[in-house]
Amino acid sequence: MESIFVLLVIFVVASNPGSAAPSPFSNNSTCPVTMNYVLTVPWNPSSCLNLNQTHTILCCQTLLSLFGIALAENLKKNSLFQLPNITTSASCLQDFQSKLTSLSLPNNIVSSCFDPLQFVITPNICAHIQYKQDWQSRLGPTPLLNTACKPDLSDLTNCAACVDEGLKVVQMLNSIDGNTSHSENCFYFTILYIAGIVNDLGPESKGTMPCIFELSISSQAGSRNGHRDLVCGLTAATLAFLVIIVLGLYFWYTLWLKRKNVENLLAYADPQERGSSLRLRPNTGLIWFKFEDLVKATDNFSAENFIGRGGFGSVYKGILPDGTMVAIKGIEEFDSQGDESYSEVEIVSNLKHRNLVPLRGCCVVNDNLEIRRYLVQDYMPNGSLEDHLFSTILDGQNIKKSLSWPQRRSIILDVANALLYLHFGVKPAIYHRDIKATNILLDADMRAKVADFGLAKESSESRSNLNTRVAGTRGYLAPEYALYGQLTEKSDVYSFGVVVLEIMCGRKALELSSSGAPVFLITDWVWSLMKSGNIEEALDASMLIDGNTVRNIMERFLLVGVLCSHVMVSSRPTILNALKMLEGDIEVPPIPDRPVTLGHYVYYNGDCSGMSSECGFKSL
Numbered sequence: 256m257e258s259i260f261v262l263l264v265i266f267v268v269a270s271n272p273g274s275a276a277p278s279p280f281s282n283n284s285t286c287p288v289t290m291n292y293v294l295t296v297p298w299n300p301s302s303c304l305n306l307n308q309t310h311t312i313l314c315c316q317t318l319l320s321l322f323g324i325a326l327a328e329n330l331k332k333n334s335l336f337q338l339p340n341i342t343t344s345a346s347c348l349q350d351f352q353s354k355l356t357s358l359s360l361p362n363n364i365v366s367s368c369f370d371p372l373q374f375v376i377t378p379n380i381c382a383h384i385q386y387k388q389d390w391q392s393r394l395g396p397t398p399l400l401n402t403a404c405k406p407d408l409s410d411l412t413n414c415a416a417c418v419d420e421g422l423k424v425v426q427m428l429n430s431i432d433g434n435t436s437h438s439e440n441c442f443y444f445t446i447l448y449i450a451g452i453v454n455d456l457g458p459e460s461k462g463t464m465p466c467i468f469e470l471s472i473s474s475q476a477g478s479r480n481g482h483r484d485l486v487c488g489l490t491a492a493t494l495a496f497l498v499i500i501v502l503g504l505y506f507w508y509t510l511w512l513k514r515k516n517v518e519n520l521l522a523y524a525d526p527q528e529r530g531s532s533l534r535l536r537p538n539t540g541l542i543w544f545k546f547e548d549l550v551k552a553t554d555n556f557s558a559e560n561f562i563g564r565g566g567f568g569s570v571y572k573g574i575l576p577d578g579t580m581v582a583i584k585g586i587e588e589f590d591s592q593g594d595e596s597y598s599e600v601e602i603v604s605n606l607k608h609r610n611l612v613p614l615r616g617c618c619v620v621n622d623n624l625e626i627r628r629y630l631v632q633d634y635m636p637n638g639s640l641e642d643h644l645f646s647t648i649l650d651g652q653n654i655k656k657s658l659s660w661p662q663r664r665s666i667i668l669d670v671a672n673a674l675l676y677l678h679f680g681v682k683p684a685i686y687h688r689d690i691k692a693t694n695i696l697l698d699a700d701m702r703a704k705v706a707d708f709g710l711a712k713e714s715s716e717s718r719s720n721l722n723t724r725v726a727g728t729r730g731y732l733a734p735e736y737a738l739y740g741q742l743t744e745k746s747d748v749y750s751f752g753v754v755v756l757e758i759m760c761g762r763k764a765l766e767l768s769s770s771g772a773p774v775f776l777i778t779d780w781v782w783s784l785m786k787s788g789n790i791e792e793a794l795d796a797s798m799l800i801d802g803n804t805v806r807n808i809m810e811r812f813l814l815v816g817v818l819c820s821h822v823m824v825s826s827r828p829t830i831l832n833a834l835k836m837l838e839g840d841i842e843v844p845p846i847p848d849r850p851v852t853l854g855h856y857v858y859y860n861g862d863c864s865g866m867s868s869e870c871g872f873k874s875l
Contacts, residue, residue, distance in 0.1 A: 284342035286350050288328045292459050293321065293354035299471040303360050315368035320468040322351055326374065327451035327458035334387040336444050337376035344371040380440040382432040390448060393431055400424050404453040409462030417466065421445050541604050542616030542631070549573065549583055549618055549629055556585075562638075563693075572634060580634040581615060585627070586709075602685060603708045610673035612696055612706040635704065637697035640666060640754075644692060645763060657797040660805065662701055663758045667812060669703035670695055671834040674751055677711075678744045678830055684714040686742060690750035691731045691764075692757055712742065730765030730776070734822050745824045748833065752819025756781055759813050761795030778820045785817055785846070811836070814843045822849045 298321055303314035325347060330336055338344040352365040361367075376385050382393050404417035428441035450458035450467045457463065464470040552573030553560045562570040568585040575581060603614040612632050620627040637643070643658050658666070670690070677685040687694075688710040696706045710726045727736070733749035735741040753764045756777045766775035781793045794809055815836045821827050826847045828836065835841045 284340065284346050286325075286343065286347035287333055287338075288325050288347070290325060290347070290350040290354045292324060292328075293351065294357065296324070296459050296464065297461070297472045298464070300358060300360060303355075303364060314364065317470065318351075318355075318364065318368055320464075320470040322348075322369070322374075323446065323468050324450070324458045324464070324470075325351070327447045330387065330447050330451035331457070335376060336385060336387075336390075336447055338374050339376060341371050341375050344374045347374070381437050381444050382428050382441065384428075384444060387448075387452060390444070394424065394427060397424060400449070401453055404449045405455055407456060407460070407462045408454065408466040409460075414462070414466035417449065421449055421467075541614065544616050544618040544629070544631055546618055546620045546627075546629075548575070549631070551576075552581065553583055573631075580636075582632045582634045584630045584632065586630065602711050602713070606676075606681065606685075608673060608676045608680070610669045610702070610704050611676070612704045632706070635696035635706075636699050637701055639693045640695040640697065640703065640758070641692035643697070644757060644761065657761075657795075658758075660798040660809065663798060664808075664812070665701070666695070666697070666703040667755055667758055668834070668837060670705060670751060670754065671830060671837060673703075673705040674747055674830040675834055678747070684744060686712050686714060686744060687747050687750075688712060688742070689727050689731070690747055690754060691728050692754060695754070714744070730763075733824065735824050741824075743824065744829065745827045748819050748827045748830055749821075749824075751830065751833070752816045752821075752827070753778060755812060755816030756793075756820065759795065759809065759816060760793045761797065778817075778822075781813065781817055782849070785814070790814070790817075808839075811839070811843055814846065818843065818846050821846070823847065 298317070300317070302317050326337065329338065338347060348365050348369060348371055352362065355364060356362045378385055382389075384390050384393060400417075400420045400423075403413070403420040406413050408414045408417055425442045425445050428445070429437070432441060446467055450463050454460070454463050454467075458468070461472060464472055550556070552575055553571045556569075556571050560572045562572055562582060564570065570582055570584045573581050573583045603611075607613075612635065615631045615633065617631065618629040620629075674687070674690070677687060685708075687705065687708065689707060690705070694705065694707040696704050698704060727750075729737075731750040731753050733746040736746045736749075757764055760777060760781065762775070762777055762780075764777050765773060768774050781790065784790050784793050790813055791806070791810060793813060794806075798809075799806070815833055818836075819827055819833050826849070832841065836843050
């Protein structure tokens with residue numbers, strides 16, 4: 256299960272925490288709490304030793320939880336949920352770094368992980384709460400939380416009860432605030448309130464650290480030698496204890512998620528609608544389907560009606576009683592991400608655009624918390640873009656498929672218009688996060704429609720759009736998102752650029768050897784041809800026709816693909832400007848050079864469509 260605390264606070268991971276650099280933090284204001292606990296509490300610093308890209312992210316998560324103890328102590332001492340100003344925040348981070356340096360950790364690890372601004376209090380992050388008094392006036396008495404989280408949380412039963420009540424309080428805060436983008440901050444405040452105000456033993460206790468902050472702890476022989484014991488790691492007894500806690504938390508948290516998912520999805524159907532066959536949910540146009548209807552439509556989900564697999568489950572073709580052809584996607588649970596289908600229902604039900612696959616309705620089968628979910632969408636008779644773009648093996652023969660130039664141009668413009676709508680046509684903007692050839696479907700007229708919003712995420716109004724969980728497909732992920740979790744509209748633009756290159760070149764974004772090793776990355780290949788002045792060699796020969804005018808347009812599309820898939824986020828255009836370049840309304844600007852090192856990375860962690868929180872890079 257992803258760390259409860261770490262999911263809730265936004266952090267910044269810089270390029271290389273292992274290299275020495277002067278600290279950017281000034282000490283103009285004294286930190287209101289002492290950081291000596293860093294040397295005495297039995298936290299486990301192993302993720303901050305021998306840093307690589309994966310360990311850097313894990314290290315920052317650990318340090319974030321560790322710094323949360325100081326914020327909880329500040330709340331206990333000064334009734335303030337965060338720090339009063341940036342100088343105080345910088346001072347605390349500087350003290351934090353000095354303690355970590357004495358434990359032989361990198362002397363710039365704090366500046367690499369955190370921005371002082373993220374810990375400065377502001378009224379516009381969670382129900383206008385800044386002080387403890389604000390919390391109490393907004394929520395009123397919370398006797399169940401106070402009772403559940405008051406005792407020693409090293410007891411598994413106490414911990415589970417506290418977490419359950421904390422999640423309920425978060426829902427109350429979200430309802431009071433009314434802004435879903437603030438939910439992470441409200442979760443964060445709840446953690447600090449439990450650790451700093453409610454729990455009798457306080458944030459530094461061996462129960463609060465693993466239960467509330469989910470901070471891995473190690474054994475400690477004594478305070479004088481505590482820092483040496485931290486590096487030694489966990490004893491067998493502590494390991495067993497933590498395993499029990501983690502399994503217990505996982506069970507309770509997953510149980511709560513499943514209950515909440517059922518509540519969320521059932522909210523789309525009134526009680527009288529659940530027993531009926533086809534009823535419209537007001538204000539959405541969605542149909543609440545009975546499971547029996549889907550079984551009949553797909554001939555009991557027969558192999559003959561199987562279309563393929565999406566990011567979260569299998570897709571079947573079905574025929575409704577009125578003769579309408581539909582695609583039915585079954586959602587499979589993947590650990591704590593089991594609510595992704597609800598996210599897709601919530602997002603797609605409010606989207607209306609000719610280049611998006613419309614959602615007709617949904618179905619939830621709830622049997623003793625064993626949840627099965629299905630989304631019903633319009634059927635696209637010409638399948639996915641991938642079906643028409645690349646060669647396939649049929650009866651031992653390599654069958655080369657081809658799309659005409661007008662078809663390719665139309666598909667590229669259709670996808671660009673879909674992203675333009677997602678980024679600028681709705682509020683808040685939506686980031687698809689998984690733009691790729693298999694998620695671009697083609698209707699009877701070969702017009703493209705973007706599908707599969709299982710990973711889509713609404714843009715955040717908070718100070719940063721960084722995420723601890725990276726999701727998508729290797730070969731299509733923007734470097735800053737895969738490496739640091741930095742998600743912006745330019746992440747979709749990068750994926751779009753890769754798709755443009757695939758369409759124009761007729762080659763897959765990433766090609767692997769029989770052993771699974773990467774042997775070809777389309778962005779590097781086209782970049783090399785462009786730098787050598789031979790970019791026309793990248794064009795798929797099957798669509799080439801005589802005429803310099805058309806070829807010039809094709810090369811312009813290629814250059815837009817190169818620009819959109821630039822490794823530097825600042826060099827990419829917005830999708831609006833990319834569309835203007837494609838249509839010839841504005842010129843394609845000179846393409847900036849890119850760092851050599853970043854140009855030689857490919858994704859190594861497999862297809863991480865909602866499956867993995869760590870999609871990294873590996874040098875070729």
